[in-house]
Amino acid sequence: MAVDYLSALGAGSGIDTKNLVESLVAAERQPLESRLNKKIEDSEAQVSAYGTVMSSLQLLEAAFQQINDVSEFSNFTSTISNGLSSAGAASFQITTDSDVTAGRHEISVTSIATPDRWVSEGFAETTTELNGGSAFSVTIDFEDVSKESAVISVSDSTPQGLVDAINATSYGLSASLVDTGDASTPYKIVLTGDLGADNAFTATTDIASGTSVNFASQLSDASNSSLTLDGVTISRSSNTIDDLIDGVEIELFDSSASVGVVQIAADTSVIEGHLRNLVTSYNTVATVFKSLKNPDSTDDLGGSLSGDSLFRIIETKVKQMFTEASSTPGESLSYLSDLGIGMTRSGTLEINETLLADALSANYADVVTMLSADTENQSEYGVLDRGIAGDALATISELTGTDGLIRSRTSLAEGRIADYESDLEALSVRMEMVSQRYLKQFTAMEQIVDRMNSTREFLEQQIDALPYNNRNS
Numbered sequence: 001m002a003v004d005y006l007s008a009l010g011a012g013s014g015i016d017t018k019n020l021v022e023s024l025v026a027a028e029r030q031p032l033e034s035r036l037n038k039k040i041e042d043s044e045a046q047v048s049a050y051g052t053v054m055s056s057l058q059l060l061e062a063a064f065q066q067i068n069d070v071s072e073f074s075n076f077t078s079t080i081s082n083g084l085s086s087a088g089a090a091s092f093q094i095t096t097d098s099d100v101t102a103g104r105h106e107i108s109v110t111s112i113a114t115p116d117r118w119v120s121e122g123f124a125e126t127t128t129e130l131n132g133g134s135a136f137s138v139t140i141d142f143e144d145v146s147k148e149s150a151v152i153s154v155s156d157s158t159p160q161g162l163v164d165a166i167n168a169t170s171y172g173l174s175a176s177l178v179d180t181g182d183a184s185t186p187y188k189i190v191l192t193g194d195l196g197a198d199n200a201f202t203a204t205t206d207i208a209s210g211t212s213v214n215f216a217s218q219l220s221d222a223s224n225s226s227l228t229l230d231g232v233t234i235s236r237s238s239n240t241i242d243d244l245i246d247g248v249e250i251e252l253f254d255s256s257a258s259v260g261v262v263q264i265a266a267d268t269s270v271i272e273g274h275l276r277n278l279v280t281s282y283n284t285v286a287t288v289f290k291s292l293k294n295p296d297s298t299d300d301l302g303g304s305l306s307g308d309s310l311f312r313i314i315e316t317k318v319k320q321m322f323t324e325a326s327s328t329p330g331e332s333l334s335y336l337s338d339l340g341i342g343m344t345r346s347g348t349l350e351i352n353e354t355l356l357a358d359a360l361s362a363n364y365a366d367v368v369t370m371l372s373a374d375t376e377n378q379s380e381y382g383v384l385d386r387g388i389a390g391d392a393l394a395t396i397s398e399l400t401g402t403d404g405l406i407r408s409r410t411s412l413a414e415g416r417i418a419d420y421e422s423d424l425e426a427l428s429v430r431m432e433m434v435s436q437r438y439l440k441q442f443t444a445m446e447q448i449v450d451r452m453n454s455t456r457e458f459l460e461q462q463i464d465a466l467p468y469n470n471r472n473s
Helices: 005-010 017-065 159-167 268-293 309-323 353-362 364-372 387-400 405-465
Strands: 076-082 092-096 103-111 115-119 136-142 150-154 174-179 187-195 201-205 217-220 225-229 232-236 240-245 248-252 260-266 341-343 349-351
Touching: 017 268, 017 309, 017 387, 017 405, 076 092, 092 260, 115 201, 136 159, 150 159, 159 174, 159 187, 225 240, 225 248, 232 240, 268 309, 268 341, 268 349, 268 353, 309 341, 309 387, 309 405, 353 364, 364 387, 387 405
Parallel strands: none
Antiparallel strands: 076 260, 092 248, 103 225, 103 260, 115 187, 115 217, 136 150, 136 201, 174 187, 225 232, 240 248, 341 349
């Protein structure tokens, strides 16, 4: 607002000095303060924008981690056709683990492994006195001459005491009392050994008097299991076999009336889902990046990184994760585009469904190698062939790490914000000094005006006192 200084002076100043000084100081402060605030605003936007970049890279990191370890690809389905026993039940079953590979196998069970099993004569009570109540011992002689005989001491001279003494040892034997329901001597002791022919045994006691125990009746003879796998006859001492097919455990139940056909196939639906998630994640990131570099974007942080050289480097590195060849190519697959995952002209990814289906069904091993390098928990540090996923994760770690480019750029921007805020504080101090200077100047001016007004009043009084003054005539 303009001030008529001459009129003000003629009226004895009358200036609102406080408001005038504040207006002058504000006019001087405004352009300087606006420039600093704009710099702070731009730097804060840059910090926020790089926070968005960091979040975007973490989204990609999570997607690549799903295809980084070979175990992520160990999803298989298994089916068994035929292989039934004469009773119509399954003669065997299989379970698979992460080491399994796709394949077809024919299995036929000839016989299952059995243990030696001996039974004693009957006793009237489980507490029937043996050996006249005196302690005795049981000797176990193994058919395998490499095993030493086992001598088991029995201090509780009863059928129950004998069972307890045997079960307390670690010779691979188990004992039990069976109630046969006989009217006079229902309780019999059954001794059972481990499966397999090498675990055959006999049991004798040194009972010298009174009631004795004899294991003369054999219920089953120890034998190995026998089966054919893909035409090869195999014998094992167990009915649980895990050393024939990698990643497969075979459990035998009964002899087979027909050959069982085992089909093990990769379950590609899991990895297909991970690949689709990777494509979706990239397209989300690409949309965010496009907004950050577009100065005409109306998004909250739109254009915040327009012309930013580091951001261009990051964007290039992200694209290379999806377009460069794997450091561990398969025999026929090297690029994501070989899986049908290709870059469009608009900078997003799209999936060729036919190529993806063909790669997963016909070249699954190559897919695994190309993406994961057939490794598990591989380090992100050092120079290594990591596959597409491992290489991408190493790059992301380099960009987002404590000493990475993004944190360095963010720290630099935060440092600038602190400097600008210090400049604002210094500007406030300087403007306070300007305000004091203006006040001092206006105070001096008012003092002069006051003196001039006093002189004017004195002169008016002197003129009024003159005798020839005919002012009122």
